[in-house]
Amino acid sequence: MLDMKFIRENLEEAERRLATRGGASFLAGFRDLDERRRALLREGESLKAVKNNVSEEIGKVKDKSQVQDKILEMREVSNRIKALDEELKQVDDELSGVLMTVPNLPDPSTPLGSSENDNVVVRSWGEPQPFAFPAKPHWEIGEGLGILDFERAAKITGARFTLYRGAGARLERALISFMLDLHTEQHGYVEVLPPFMVNRDSMTATGQLPKFEEDLFRLADPDFFLIPTAEVPVTNIHRNEILKRSDLPICYAAYTPCFRREAGSYGKDTRGLIRQHQFNKVEMVKFTHPSESAAELEKLTANAEKVLQLLELPYRVMALCSGDIGFSAAKTYDLEVWLPGQSCYREISSCSTFGDFQARRAGIRFREDEKAKPEFVHTLNGSGLAVGRTVVAVLENFQQADGSVLVPAVLRPYMGGLERIS
């Protein structure tokens, strides 16, 4: 959510910056609703002030028959207040309907552009190595080795699910442990294991609701949702809290499965592990002082990159353009890993700063010092990494001519010493 006061005072600037995301005017109707809201507030609150005063006087009088006329008068006032409050509620709902569906303002450092074609390569690491044999895509490698079973997963559940088996399942688990250990032991994150289902308030706080409900899996009876990313439960850890300045930055790393409807992606990435309804991810989440969020985004991104470097997987860092960043994001770096089986780079991590956008929705604040007014923190998060896609990258980059796959050295301790999957 954007700051109402900021919009009120800088409507044109806000519109201009939002326009760089593409699409229609996001703030149409804001000014009118805002003014109506404040007019209703003024009128209603001054009537309430009268009512409170008179009621207090009535309370002091022992013999109520002496103030019967005042009681009747206040009954009228009360009715008027009720009517105003109802009107106010309607306007409030409309206004928050506008506010909750307006995306974040892109950070000034976010490159301008309309689609992923306008994203900017910031740097790259490692060289894609030429293969002495035709490189296979991971689904062929995985099925060949008997470690990925897409057909049976489809039988058990449906399309876009995968059954891992043997060394495949172990590889997934090894990657999770490796990533968590790295972030907690080397990068200073606190490991958390949150609920995998969350309520509507949590989904709203991070921005998935109200606008993107169709992307989520929702439970039938309690009004809960399966998390699409650990960002949701972990960011909500501190919802409606006032943190201490000395607590910041707070850094969490969490492994969770992620559940996504992938509505509207029919026909895309239908084969293999790239686009699943359920996948594992290790997520990093930070709560920072506003003045430190830019630097923390760089560190967060570097933390994610470290995973790829240790796994010896070539990748590049992309700065997403204004037309491609997510709803809540102000600035995003995507990490794209090289996939020789498909001869392309694919997103494996997305690292973003949200400024105070999520913090305002979620009510996450801090005090500069004991007496200072609470201010919103900045929230950040990034994948470190998407585990399924990391399996993809390992299988494709470490495949051998005979169809086997070498296990990256850093993973061997997590694989019981296994050096090769064959």
Next chain:
RNA sequence: GGAGAGAUGGCCGAGUAGGUCGAAGGCGCUCGCCUGCUAAGCGAGUAUACUGGGAAACCGGUAUCGAGGGUUCGAAUCCCUCUCUCUCCGCCA
């Protein structure tokens, strides 16, 4: 799932035959005083959001005693619904 109890400010904890309660008291914390040495004592202060005025300091209004409705001139106090916590029973990884 059944039966019962409860949810008050940073914490603890008063307050229910409705009335001046944003809310006693204690603790904690902040500032000052005192004290020659991290104790005791004294004084003052100590929620948040929205809103009006003001350049600002600040002043005023409204709301908030788990959440949302209702009754009433007036509700922390009465009624309804929901959520959460605790105890007992049942069930269960």
